[in-house]
Amino acid sequence: GESVGLHLPTLSVQEGDNSIINCAYSNSASDYFIWYKQESGKGPQFIIDIRSNMDKRQGQRVTVLLNKTVKHLSLQIAATQPGDSAVYFCAEGDYNFNKFYFGSGTKLNVKP
Amino acid sequence: GAGVSQSPSNKVTEKGKDVELRCDPISGHTALYWYRQRLGQGLEFLIYFQGNSAPDKSGLPSDRFSAERTGESVSTLTIQRTQQEDSAVYLCASSLVGQNSSPLHFGNGTRLTVT
Structure with missing residues (x-):
């Protein structure tokens, strides 16, 4: 299958601070990207998505950034x-x- | 219900036995997916059903794994002659595909333990 990887396996932040989670993808033909949150014992839950015709999308307290040039996604x-x-x-x-x-x-x- | 339902939630089986896992997708969702998630790891694609098209079985790890889907409803994932390395959480998801594509909606998974 395709390779989708993350830069940081573990991130610790202080309550109230902003968090940035990064992701590198490998397939330049991919045109739809989604972030999911998974709590212990549960299935992944949808957070936010973005299509390749956009480079930024905002939700409630969350923002997804897409850089197609370097195939990088961040939450x-x-x-x-x-x-x-x-x-x-x-x-x-x-x-x-x-x-x-x-x-x-x-x-x-x-x-x- | 409104979400994806999977059963059983937990399954313990002896090595060599067959198991069958069930997924009830969200009503009206044309696409259905199975993923495997080993402890502390990401989601490994297994199989994908979309409408009446032939399923994409490219992720099935061996011929001991098979899956079926009846129309656009229930799906079963069968693992024959289970091995200890099959122990994992098996996640099912469904979505709409097409002009109004939707993100995948996941169930809570079946935790399979092979002893």
């Missing part, structure tokens, strides 16, 4: 809260066929 979480502690995965795929490959994930630890 920014503003004012990180203890409830944000989880493993975060990026996924790349084809919007029309919707087949996705996931990276190995980054564990986010939020210290109170």
Whole structure:
């Protein structure tokens, strides 16, 4: 399958700080990218997505940035809260066929 | 229910036995996926069903693994002659594909333990 990887396997941040989780993808043909959050014992939950015709998209406290030139994706979480502690995965795929490959994930630890 | 449902939530089996895992996708979702997640690792693609098209089985690790889907509803993942390395969480997801594509919606998985 395609290779989707993350730069940092573990990230520790102080409550209230901003978090940035990075992801590198390998398939330049991918045109749809999604960030998921996975809490212990649960399936991944959708956070935010972005299509390749955009380079930035904002949600509630989260922003996704896409740099197609270097095939890099990042998730920014503003004012990180203890409830944000989880493993975060990026996924790349084809919007029309919707087949996705996931990276190995980054564990986010939020210290109170 | 409104979400993807998987059963059983936990399964313990002896090496060499066959197991069958079930996934009920969100109603109306045309695409269904199975992923495997080993402890502390990412999601490994197994198989993908989309409408009436032939499934993409490119991720199945061996011929002991197979999956079926009835129309656009329930799917079963079968693992024959289970091995200890099959121990993992098996995740199912569904989505809409096409002009109104949606992100994948995951169930909570089946945790398989092979003893």
